[in-house]
Amino acid sequence: MPRYQYDEDIFKESTMTFGEHLEELRVCLFRAIVGLVVGFLVGLAIGRYVVEFIQTPLRAALEGYYEKKALEDAQRQWEELQAQGLSLPADLEMVKNLVTQEHLLPEEVYVNPEELLRAIQKRDTQTEKVLAGVLGGGLPGPKGASEKTASVRAEEESSVEAAASKSANEASSEARQKLIRMFLWRRVAEDPRVQIKSFNVQEGFLIYVKASLLTGVILASPWIFYQLWTFIAAGLYPHEKRYVHVFLPISLSLFLAGVALAFFFVFPPVLDFLFSFNGWLGIDPDPRISEWLGFVLFLPLGFGIAFQLPLAMLFLERIGIFTVQSYLASWRISVLTIFVLSMILTPADPYSMFLMAIPLLFLYVLGILMCKLMPRRWSPFD
Numbered sequence: 001m002p003r004y005q006y007d008e009d010i011f012k013e014s015t016m017t018f019g020e021h022l023e024e025l026r027v028c029l030f031r032a033i034v035g036l037v038v039g040f041l042v043g044l045a046i047g048r049y050v051v052e053f054i055q056t057p058l059r060a061a062l063e064g065y066y067e068k069k070a071l072e073d074a075q076r077q078w079e080e081l082q083a084q085g086l087s088l089p090a091d092l093e094m095v096k097n098l099v100t101q102e103h104l105l106p107e108e109v110y111v112n113p114e115e116l117l118r119a120i121q122k123r124d125t126q127t128e129k130v131l132a133g134v135l136g137g138g139l140p141g142p143k144g145a146s147e148k149t150a151s152v153r154a155e156e157e158s159s160v161e162a163a164a165s166k167s168a169n170e171a172s173s174e175a176r177q178k179l180i181r182m183f184l185w186r187r188v189a190e191d192p193r194v195q196i197k198s199f200n201v202q203e204g205f206l207i208y209v210k211a212s213l214l215t216g217v218i219l220a221s222p223w224i225f226y227q228l229w230t231f232i233a234a235g236l237y238p239h240e241k242r243y244v245h246v247f248l249p250i251s252l253s254l255f256l257a258g259v260a261l262a263f264f265f266v267f268p269p270v271l272d273f274l275f276s277f278n279g280w281l282g283i284d285p286d287p288r289i290s291e292w293l294g295f296v297l298f299l300p301l302g303f304g305i306a307f308q309l310p311l312a313m314l315f316l317e318r319i320g321i322f323t324v325q326s327y328l329a330s331w332r333i334s335v336l337t338i339f340v341l342s343m344i345l346t347p348a349d350p351y352s353m354f355l356m357a358i359p360l361l362f363l364y365v366l367g368i369l370m371c372k373l374m375p376r377r378w379s380p381f382d
Contacts, residue, residue: 028231035223043215050211054296061271062194106183196289258307262300266355273351302345313367324371
């Protein structure tokens with residue numbers, strides 16, 4: 001008596017013509033597009049908040065960069081004063097506390113104390129003085145003043161210019177000696193250098209549309225994944241269609257995990273590394289919102305795709321290309337492949353490459369465990 005009994009027409013329900021496959025593809029694509037449009041409309045309603053949200057990592061990195069730069073400048077100036085015998089450790093500690101705890105940035109300015117004192121004294125009577133000056137300047141001069149000849153006026157002007165040129169250097173040196181150095185403090189969040197900029201009129205609108213579309217893709221991704229798996233399931237045998245309900249949540253969870261890892265854990269160290277490299281070169285960053293949005297789209301999408309590695313390994317094992325033994329035997333080549341894949345799917349910096357490669361190594365082990373713990377079911381063709 002045979003061990004397995006089955007109907008000869010067990011696969012008749014899975015038999016589809018080429019035209020039926022195309023029709024199924026058309027239906028799935030139409031449903032996916034409808035879901036994307038609905039998600040895009042929702043994204044338009046919250047697009048402004050999405051734009052503010054995706055700027056958060058970049059703003060935090062810029063604030064950290066300029067706070068670090070302010071501390072380094074204060075340390076350097078303090079060391080210069082100490083070398084001149086004018087050590088002021090209390091001032092340095094004050095600067096450190098204001099920068100690190102109050103998140104304030106100093107702006108160095110030079111003022112003339114005499115002008116500052118006069119401005120303070122005239123604060124209450126400034127309006128009257130300005131009005132008196134305007135009225136006084138508008139009064140006509142003596143009658144004979146307008147009758148001077150052009151030659152007399154030219155001689156007077158040349159003598160004034162000669163006297164001014166002789167004392168220019170002395171006056172400049174004296175003015176420099178009168179100036180005192182002061183610091184104006186500004187909250188780092190209000191510093192113009194940490195504000196993300198756009199450089200043309202239409203860029204803001206395009207960013208809003210792109211952010212809304214990104215939101216729509218994320219919101220509609222479960223529906224799009226479901227339609228994708230539905231089309232794949234149409235070509236499967238009846239006993240294999242159950243994998244749709246098993247692998248769809250796994251695939252979606254891995255994709256969202258990769259996106260979340262990139263946005264919340266990979267962006268901060270990557271931006272800190274890139275900005276520190278800018279500081280080492282003496283180049284202050286001035287990022288544009290369009291370039292940053294492209295970076296936001298590229299890196300999380302690469303992580304989401306790369307995190308499908310366990311399912312890809314399981315699929316290759318199911319169709320007989322690889323086995324668990326081959327995965328274990330070729331682990332060195334697999335590690336090299338993972339690092340090459342990480343280099344392709346991330347920007348040209350070592351931090352993002354390693355931050356993608358390390359999770360993929362664990363996902364490679366997860367893929368082997370899935371192949372081992374989820375063995376292939378018996379097939380009548382074996």
